[in-house]
Amino acid sequence: MHVFHLQTKSYAEHIAMAGYYDNVVDLIDGIVESYQGKYDVISNYENFSLESYKSTESTISYLKALAKKVEDTFSKVEDTYIQNQLDGVTELLYSTIYKLRFLK
Numbered sequence: 714m715h716v717f718h719l720q721t722k723s724y725a726e727h728i729a730m731a732g733y734y735d736n737v738v739d740l741i742d743g744i745v746e747s748y749q750g751k752y753d754v755i756s757n758y759e760n761f762s763l764e765s766y767k768s769t770e771s772t773i774s775y776l777k778a779l780a781k782k783v784e785d786t787f788s789k790v791e792d793t794y795i796q797n798q799l800d801g802v803t804e805l806l807y808s809t810i811y812k813l814r815f816l817k
Contacts, residue, residue, distance in 0.1 A: 714730050747792075
């Protein structure tokens with residue numbers, strides 16, 4: 714998202730994506746720290762290749778795919794406090810999608 718944020722030529726998209734990546738780091742950090750506090754330190758993180766900005770629609774598709782992954786993860790988690798944290802990520806994703814779709 715940071716790359717998309719830097720490459721878009723739309724000010725509204727630039728701001729919407731900045732709001733996303735400014736907030737998602739703290740949300741993910743909270744989930745990981747909560748999980749690791751109860752269970753164990755996570756290792757073997759996966760790396761993903763960077764993509765370039767293509768269009769608003771492709772960015773929305775990317776965010777929808779992330780939301781689906783979060784929602785799929787939610788159903789596998791038994792700890793309600795982690796489910797609540799996942800809800801925060803889902804809320805941020807759909808709020809960002811709204812901004813990209815309607816606030817031009």
